[in-house]
Amino acid sequence: MPLWLRLLPALTLLAMLGPVAAGLAGTLLPALGVYPAAGRTGGSVQPLRALLDWPGLAAAVRLSVTTGLVSTMAALGIVTLFLAGWSGTRAFRVLELLLSPLLSVPHAATAFGLAFLIAPSGWIVRLLSPWATGWERPPDVIVTQDPWGLSMAAGLTVKEMPFLLLMALAALGQSDWRRRMRVATALGYGRVAGWLKAVFPAVYAQIRLPVYVVLAYSMSVVDVALILGPSTPPTLSVQIVRWMGDPDLAMRLTAAAAAMLQLALVAGALALWRLGEVAVARIGLRWIARGGRGAGADPVLRPLALGAAGLSAASVLLGLFTLAIWSVAGFWGFPDALPEGLSGRSWMRFARDGGGAIAQTAIIAAVATGVALALVIGCLEAEHRRRRPLSQKGLWLIYLPLLVPQTAFLPGLQTLLLTAGLSSGIGPVILAHIVFVLPYVFLSLGDPWRAWEPRYATVAAALGTTPTGTLWRVRLPMLLRPVLIAAAVGASVSVGQYLPTLIVGGGRVETLTTEAVALASGGDRRAIGTWGLAQTAAVILPFALALILPALIFRNRRGLHG
Amino acid sequence: MIRSVLPALLLAAPAFAQTDPADWDAVTEAAEGQTVYWHAWGGSTATNDFIAWVGERVEGEYGVTLEHVKLADTADAVTRVLSEKQAGEDEDGAVDLIWINGPNFASMKAEDLLYGPFAEELPNWEHVDVDGKTVETDFTVPTEGYEAPWAMAQVVFMHDTDDLPDPLPSAEAILDWAEANPGRFTYPQPPDFLGTTFLKQTLIELTDDNKTLMQPADEADFDAVVQPLWDYLDALTPNLWRGGRAYPQSGPDQLRLMADDEIDLAISFSPGEASTAIADLRLPDSVRTFVLEDGTLGNASFVAIPYNSGSKEGAMVVANFLMSPEAQVKAQDPDVLGYGTVLDVEDLPQEWREAFDALDLGVATLSPEELGEVQPEPHPSWMTRIADTWAERYGAGQ
Numbered sequence: 033m034p035l036w037l038r039l040l041p042a043l044t045l046l047a048m049l050g051p052v053a054a055g056l057a058g059t060l061l062p063a064l065g066v067y068p069a070a071g072r073t074g075g076s077v078q079p080l081r082a083l084l085d086w087p088g089l090a091a092a093v094r095l096s097v098t099t100g101l102v103s104t105m106a107a108l109g110i111v112t113l114f115l116a117g118w119s120g121t122r123a124f125r126v127l128e129l130l131l132s133p134l135l136s137v138p139h140a141a142t143a144f145g146l147a148f149l150i151a152p153s154g155w156i157v158r159l160l161s162p163w164a165t166g167w168e169r170p171p172d173v174i175v176t177q178d179p180w181g182l183s184m185a186a187g188l189t190v191k192e193m194p195f196l197l198l199m200a201l202a203a204l205g206q207s208d209w210r211r212r213m214r215v216a217t218a219l220g221y222g223r224v225a226g227w228l229k230a231v232f233p234a235v236y237a238q239i240r241l242p243v244y245v246v247l248a249y250s251m252s253v254v255d256v257a258l259i260l261g262p263s264t265p266p267t268l269s270v271q272i273v274r275w276m277g278d279p280d281l282a283m284r285l286t287a288a289a290a291a292m293l294q295l296a297l298v299a300g301a302l303a304l305w306r307l308g309e310v311a312v313a314r315i316g317l318r319w320i321a322r323g324g325r326g327a328g329a330d331p332v333l334r335p336l337a338l339g340a341a342g343l344s345a346a347s348v349l350l351g352l353f354t355l356a357i358w359s360v361a362g363f364w365g366f367p368d369a370l371p372e373g374l375s376g377r378s379w380m381r382f383a384r385d386g387g388g389a390i391a392q393t394a395i396i397a398a399v400a401t402g403v404a405l406a407l408v409i410g411c412l413e414a415e416h417r418r419r420r421p422l423s424q425k426g427l428w429l430i431y432l433p434l435l436v437p438q439t440a441f442l443p444g445l446q447t448l449l450l451t452a453g454l455s456s457g458i459g460p461v462i463l464a465h466i467v468f469v470l471p472y473v474f475l476s477l478g479d480p481w482r483a484w485e486p487r488y489a490t491v492a493a494a495l496g497t498t499p500t501g502t503l504w505r506v507r508l509p510m511l512l513r514p515v516l517i518a519a520a521v522g523a524s525v526s527v528g529q530y531l532p533t534l535i536v537g538g539g540r541v542e543t544l545t546t547e548a549v550a551l552a553s554g555g556d557r558r559a560i561g562t563w564g565l566a567q568t569a570a571v572i573l574p575f576a577l578a579l580i581l582p583a584l585i586f587r588n589r590r591g592l593h594g
Numbered sequence: 595m596i597r598s599v600l601p602a603l604l605l606a607a608p609a610f611a612q613t614d615p616a617d618w619d620a621v622t623e624a625a626e627g628q629t630v631y632w633h634a635w636g637g638s639t640a641t642n643d644f645i646a647w648v649g650e651r652v653e654g655e656y657g658v659t660l661e662h663v664k665l666a667d668t669a670d671a672v673t674r675v676l677s678e679k680q681a682g683e684d685e686d687g688a689v690d691l692i693w694i695n696g697p698n699f700a701s702m703k704a705e706d707l708l709y710g711p712f713a714e715e716l717p718n719w720e721h722v723d724v725d726g727k728t729v730e731t732d733f734t735v736p737t738e739g740y741e742a743p744w745a746m747a748q749v750v751f752m753h754d755t756d757d758l759p760d761p762l763p764s765a766e767a768i769l770d771w772a773e774a775n776p777g778r779f780t781y782p783q784p785p786d787f788l789g790t791t792f793l794k795q796t797l798i799e800l801t802d803d804n805k806t807l808m809q810p811a812d813e814a815d816f817d818a819v820v821q822p823l824w825d826y827l828d829a830l831t832p833n834l835w836r837g838g839r840a841y842p843q844s845g846p847d848q849l850r851l852m853a854d855d856e857i858d859l860a861i862s863f864s865p866g867e868a869s870t871a872i873a874d875l876r877l878p879d880s881v882r883t884f885v886l887e888d889g890t891l892g893n894a895s896f897v898a899i900p901y902n903s904g905s906k907e908g909a910m911v912v913a914n915f916l917m918s919p920e921a922q923v924k925a926q927d928p929d930v931l932g933y934g935t936v937l938d939v940e941d942l943p944q945e946w947r948e949a950f951d952a953l954d955l956g957v958a959t960l961s962p963e964e965l966g967e968v969q970p971e972p973h974p975s976w977m978t979r980i981a982d983t984w985a986e987r988y989g990a991g992q
Contacts, residue, residue, distance in 0.1 A: 067680070086990065087985065087986045087990050087991030088985070088989070088990025088991060091990070092990070151854075152856070153851075153854035153855065153856050169855050169856075170854060170855060170856050172776075172777035172835065172836060172837075172856075173836075174836050174837075174839055174840055176840075177836075177840040178840070179839055179840075258843075262840065263783055263840065263841060263843060263989075264783070264839060264840065264841070264988070264989050264990060264992050265989065265990030265991075266990075271990075276673060278669060278785075284673070284676075361875075362875050363853075363875040363876075363878065364853075365853060365854070365855060365878055366854050366855040366856075367855075375875060377874075377875075378639075381639060381642075381643070384646070385642065385646065446677055534670075540631055540661075540663060540688050542663070542664070546664075547636070547664060549666065550636040550637060550664040550665065550666045551636065551637060551639075551664075552637075555637070555842075555843075555844065555846040555847035555848075555849065555850040556637075556638070556639050556846060556850075556876060557850065558639075558875075558876075559639050
C-alpha cells in the first residue's frame with residue numbers, strides 16, 4: 033500500500049478532531065480566567081462565579097436538557113412507531129419520498145416556516161379567522177417562545193425526524209426484518225408489537241450514534257432556539273452566544289465558563305440516555321419474555337403513527353410554502369388568509385445582493401465536500417486493502433465532532449486560527465466546515481463502499497490492474513451514485529452551517545445561511561422567505577444532481593441503474 | 595546589508611499605512627483600491643439598501659470598494675477586534691468600519707481598540723451641527739474624534755390609529771391605556787438597545803432628577819433613583835403582550851407584531867421608521883407616531899475605525915461621504931431610511947438646503963418642530979445596570 037494511502041486515516045482524524053480539541057482548549061482557558069486580551073492572565077474562579085450568579089441559570093439549564101430530551105424522544109418515538117406500523121406499505125413509501133428531501137431543508141428555514149404556521153397570528157389561525165374563530169385580532173396566548181420550550185422542541189422534532197428515519201431505513205436494510213416479521217406474524221404477534229420485539233433491538237443498535245448526535249445537537253442548537261425558543265431566559269447555548277457578544281469584555285469569560293457547562297450537560301444527558309437504554313432493554317426483555325401478542329394495539333397505534341409522521345412532514349412542507357408566499361407578498365395583515373397584493377421587491381433585492389453569498393456558499397461547499405470526499409475515499413480504500421473494517425471505537429471517533437456542542441469549541445477555535453495567521457478569507461471557514469462535513473460523508477459512503485462486491489477487484493487484478501487502477505477504473509465508476517449522494521450530503525451540511533461560518537469567518541464570509549439568520553433578527557418575513565427559500569434550493573440542487581447524473585452517465589449500463 | 599535593512603522596513607510599514615487625516619488628498623489617494631469591510635447591523639432591508647447605495651457611490655467617486663458585513667449584533671464586531679488584539683493581528687484586521695454608539699463605543703474606547711482621532715479632520719465635518727446636536731458626546735462619553743456621526747435618532751412611539759387613535763402624552767398615560775387594553779403593548783427585550791431605551795425613557799419621565807442620570811450610576815444611589823421605574827413596570831408588566839412572559843427580540847421584530855395586529859403601540863428610535871416601513875409594506879398605513887409632552891431621548895449614530903484596520907483611509911472616505919449633504923438627504927428620505935440629519939441644514943449651500951426642504955417626510959413622520967424637545971442620553975453605566983436589574987426582575991430571573 034502506498035505511503036500516502038497509509039497516512040490518510042491519520043490525516044483525516046487530524047482534520048476532524050484537531051480543530052475540536054484545539055477549540056476546546058481555547059475555551060477552557062478563558063473559563064478558568066485566563067484571557068490576555070482583556071488583561072486577565074492569572075486565572076481565577078470569577079467566570080464560574082459570574083455564571084452561577086446569573087439568575088436565569090437554572091431555567092436555562094433545565095430548558096436545554098428538556099428540549100433536547102423531549103425532541104429526541106419524540107423524533108425517535110415517531111420514527112419507531114411509523115416503521116413498526118407501516119414499513120413495507122404503500123403509505124410508507126409515499127411518506128418516505130416526502131420526508132427524504134425534508135432532511136435537507138435547513139434548520140433555520142424550517143423554524144421560520146413553523147413559527148409563522150403556529151403563531152396566534154399565524155397562517156393556521158388566519159385561515160380560520162374570523163369566520164370560524166370569531167377573532168378579529170389574534171388571541172393573546174403564548175405559542176412560540178413559550179417558557180417550557182414546547183414549540184422549540186416541536187420544531188426540532190419535525191426537523192430531526194427525517195434524519196433519524198433515513199438512518200433507521202439504512203439500518204433496517206441490514207436487519208433481515210422481513211424474515212423476523214414473518215416469524216413474529218406466524219406466531220400471532222400484532223404488527224407493531226412484533227416489530228418492536230423482533231426488529232427494533234437490531235435497528236436501534238445501529239442507529240444509536242445518530243440518536244446521540246440528535247440529542248447533542250438539540251441541546252446546543254442556536255438558530256432554532258433563537259426563532260422558536262423562549263427568551264426569559266433563553267436556552268444555555270443562546271445565552272452563551274449573547275455573552276460572547278456582550279460589549280462588556282468580561283462577559284466573554286462567563287461565556288467560556290458557560291460553554292464548559294454546556295459540554296458537561298451534553299455529556300451528562302448522553303450518560304442519562306445510555307442509562308435509559310439499559311433500563312428500556314431490561315424492561316423490554318421482560319416484556320418480550322411475557323409473550324403478549326399485542327394484536328389489539330394495532331388499530332390504535334398504526335393510525336397514530338401515520339398521523340404523527342404525516343403531521344410532522346406536513347408542517348415542514350406547509351412552512352416552506354408560507355415562506356414562498358411571504359417572499360412575494362405585498363402588505364399581509366391579520367386576519368387575511370393571503371397578502372393584499374404581490375411584490376417582487378424582495379426577489380429583486382436578492383438578485384442584487386445575493387450573488388456574492390451564492391458564490392461564497394458554493395465555493396465553500398464544493399471545496400469542503402471535495403476535500404472530505406478525497407479523505408473519506410482514501411480512508412475507506414486503506415481500510416479495504418488492510419482488510420480491517422472500522423471498529424466501534426473508530427466509529428465513535430467519527431461521531432465525536434458531532435457530539436461536542438459547537439458553542440463549546442468554536443470561540444476557542446477562532447482565537448487559535450487568528451494566532452496561526454489564518455485570519456481572513458474563506459480558507460479557515462472551509463477548514464471549520466470540513467470538521468462537520470467529514471463525519472457525514474464518511475457515514476453516508478461507508479456502507480455502500482463496504483457492500484461493493486470484492487470479486488470485481490479480483491477479476492481486475494487477474495487482468496493485470498494495480499489496486500489503485502482498480503480503484504479509479506472499476507470501483508469509483510461503479511460506486512458513482514453513492515459517491516455523489518455522499519457529496520450531496522456533505523454539501524448540504526456545509527450550506528447549513530451557521531455558527532462555524534459566523535465565528536471562524538469573523539463575519540467577513542457571507543453565505544446564504546449567515547445572511548438568512550442575520551435577516552431573521554430583523555423579523556422582515558419577506559426577506560426571510562426569500563433567503564430561506566434560496567438556502568433550501570442551494571441544498572436541494574446537489575441532491576438533484578446526485579440523482580440525475582448517474583442516470584445520464586449510465587443510461588446504457590442497465591446493471592448500474594440503482 | 596539586506597538583513598539589516600529588512601527589519602527596519604518592516605517596522606516602518608505601519609507608519610506608511612497611517613495617513614494623516616488632515617491631509618485629505620493623501621487620504622483619498624491612499625484609499626483608492628482599498629476594500630472597506632463595514633460591520634453594521636444587517637437586520638433591516640432599508641439600511642442594507644442604503645449601505646449598498648453608499649458602496650456604489652464611494653466606488654464610483656473614490657475607487658473604494660465597500661463590503662457590508664451584516665451583523666446580527668454590533669457587539670460581534672467588537673468581539674472580533676478583541677480576538678484579533680489577543681492574537682496579535684494588529685495590521686490588517688477583519689473590521690474596517692463599525693456602526694456604533696453608546697456602550698459599545700465606550701467599551702472600545704476604554705480598551706484602546708479604536709483608531710483616531712480622525713472625525714473632526716474630515717472635510718464634511720464643517721457642516722455638522724456641533725451646537726444643535728449631540729454629536730460630540732455619545733451617551734455622555736466625549737467622542738474626541740474617535741467616531742464620526744452620520745444619523746440622528748430620537749424616540750417616538752408608533753401607534754396603530756385603528757385601535758389607538760390618539761397620542762399618549764406621558765408614561766402614566768401609557769400605563770393607564772395598557773391597563774385598559776391588556777396585551778396590546780410590549781417593548782423589545784433588554785439588553786436590546788431599543789428595549790433599554792424604553793426603560794431609560796420611562797425613568798426620565800418618572801424621575802425629577804435628570805442630572806443624576808448624567809453621572810456614572812455608581813456615584814448615585816442607584817436603587818433609590820431607579821425604584822420608580824420598577825414600581826411602574828410592576829404595574830405595567832401583567833398588562834403587556836403575553837403578560838410579559840415573552841418579548842420581541844428587536845425593534846423590527848416589534849414592527850412585525852404590529853403588522854400582525856398583535857400590538858397597537860411600539861417604541862422606535864427613528865422618527866422616520868414608521869413612514870419607511872409603511873412604504874416598504876411592513877406596517878399598515880394606519881400607523882402614526884407621537885412624542886411625549888416632556889420630550890423624548892435622542893442620540894446620534896456614529897461610525898468608528900478599529901485600531902487594526904488595514905484600510906483606514908478607505909474607511910475615512912466612507913465616514914466622510916456619510917456626512918456629505920448628498921448622503922444625508924438620501925438617508926432622511928423616508929423611502930430610503932428616514933434618519934435625521936447630523937448637518938446644520940441652515941448652514942448648507944442653497945442647492946442642498948432646497949434638497950432638504952423638498953423632502954416629503956412621509957405620512958407618519960413628525961416635523962422637526964413637532965418632535966419637540968430632545969432629552970440627552972444618561973451615562974452608559976445606567977443602561978448596563980438597568981438592563982441587568984431588569985433581567986433579574988422581569989427577564990431571565992422571572
